[in-house]
Amino acid sequence: MTEGSAPLTDLHPRDLPQRRLLRTAVPGPRSTALHDRRRTAVAAGVSSTLPVYVERAGGGVVVDVDGNSFIDLGSGIAVTSVGSAAPAVVRAVSAQVEDFTHTCFMITPYEEYVQVCEALARLTPGDHEKRSILVNSGAEAVENAVKIARRATGRPAVVVLDHAYHGRTNLTMAMTAKAMPYKTGFGPFAGEVYRVPGSYPLREPVPLSGAEAAARTTATIEKQVGADQVAALVVEPIQGEGGFVVPAPGFLPALADWCTRQGVLLVADEVQTGFARTGAMFACDHEGVVPDLVTLAKGIAGGLPLAAVTGRAAIMDAVHPGGLGGTFGGNPLACAAALATFAMIAEHDLTGAARRIEAVAMPRLRDLARRAPQVAEVRGRGAMLALELVRPGTLEPDAAETARVARECAQQGVLVLTCGTYGNVVRLLPPLVIEHDLLREALDVLDTVLTGVASTSSPT
Template structure:
């Protein structure tokens, strides 16, 4: 393991009013030209990002607990990513792999086939976004099985395209007014230990879901079961042990595909390359995006070779899919994860986070649960002494943290969850400082 290197000082510092005058000026310019439907959760404008800090245009340095929604896993300007991107753009920025292919696409595919679970023969197709990867995984599943039905879960988030909106559970803001949606998408209950009947095991929760599939859809009609091994936007819900293996076994027994949507949970975020590895599950197909390319737009479907080869020539692809610069960035990001041993770093971040925050569950009446794996941890806020969602508190805590220089994101079907997604390159000092500010905010607003 080589030592993590930083370009910017790794410190929190607020030097202007907040947001500062330059951010306010940009906000005014934005209002006149940017669509209102494109919203931002933080009112400052970034100028520089490195390691665990985001420096805004006014010179304020904020602790980053968001990573651009789990994208800058290796930091916002990791040296190896920057080096690879610079070298790539000096040669060419685009040819379209479907016209004139190039080695970078091939190398990324080789690397992804190597790190994804299972020792079976695999093939890969590259795209731009997580939603594209999920939609193409559905296309592959339907062609390979000759079936139409896709099973998804409560609280799921899979993207903003028409098919992936249909697969996504939450209406506002992702689906409201955008229908009609793609057909043959069916939703069943997720294993949600905090809200399931007390004592419900993973296999019991799987049985509950699969009985609905058998009765309401018919196993013979199911092309695929698609699930986030740890749900992202839905609330960082970690299913009970045994839930994922039971789903995968059912798929094998019934000729359906098990598709792991690892767009947010993958690429070392949870302490393994992919979250399904925590339970030894080997998906038929796995979708990859976000952290795979150090901030550049790249996604992939990786899976059993015979499944991807079931699609006719020209049936997969896109003008920008597997862009050469994004591929170069991915090679740099994957090298960085290995050289800096960031999987171990994710596990360390998990330990530090729990050591800092676990006392809030018993020490307050408003933190119902702290859950997650690696550097993918969430706190679920409830009304005092109950399990009723408390979205007002989540919003207040995030706002308090931001005012003190810590970027924190909320999520959850009810908006009552704060999620922590720090870069794996964050220093222990910054991590602990940010967690202390978060803890103070919870105590202050949770009274």
């Protein structure tokens, strides 16, 4: 049960205990054997943070093939926000499987695709008329948003921010800031993509307000690209892989105002921040920003592959018939899962659940930061929280310490993720349905790993 809300009765498989339990060393013998098999079958370029192989997952836990039960503070990178194998999602997908698994919406359409698009029109920021397309992944959504923006404006240039992450396809690699492991050796990349400074408050040489940081951003665009050449400014409202960077207040609204004045389309990449993750349905909602286009994926469908671009009707409809689509885009099973996910978010107030997770976790993390000199900053919103780690007394990123923390947390039964341009950020993305006692236990482990002292924090 999530505190502060009505009883939540349909959030995880009833036969899956919500507990941390270590039966073997991590990784255990069965995971180790599977990892040996993997080396002979899976390409080396596909890496995994932890060589632990999953057998079941649900609610706030992941259980491996050796029977170890881990507290999940990753949600498959913000995908299983309603929990993995959420019963409502399982029922919806099972019913759809019995009807049909695929026809291709471009050949013989079906109602579920239309229902998801109708829901996205209601849920995304702004009350203007909207249209959507459904695709398979966040990167594909971003690529389509660029296509749409270029077609609608007749302009070629796309502008992105420093520390941005937008995907691994050729175009989205060009839009992504971090070279290793995402870009190194894979060029040449798509052209007419320009990178400009954003807002990273911890690492500003001189503190800047949101308005000042936005003025620097837009001045750089005007000088180096030319506003009249820009089709779209693509922005993560909270940067994900770049380090869970929360821009200074006022940064996003100032960018939105500039885009409106210049005829530039503002594209909000809400792939990681969307669907209640930050304590609002979308991160843009925190400052009342209404983008022209929004890209969506990850938490949209309870773990099934689905993504979308939603935007102003006139912009979306600027593309000629047949110009958008894909064989698997809006697969009926994923659409069924998405509709069940939207219902869960509404029925169980999962935006409120994200805020309650923040209320439990943030005081603990801030107290931890006061006692752990390697923690330079605690930041984030809702259930999207992070600690940036540095060498004590400096702002020099400490990627080795960050990797150690993630590794030792896993060995103690807690899964955390890392991120950041410098590889020095521990990120916490618990399922929105996690039980708070389980969350507190995970924070105790993180505290112990970072300080070397068993946590004595009392329950909050």
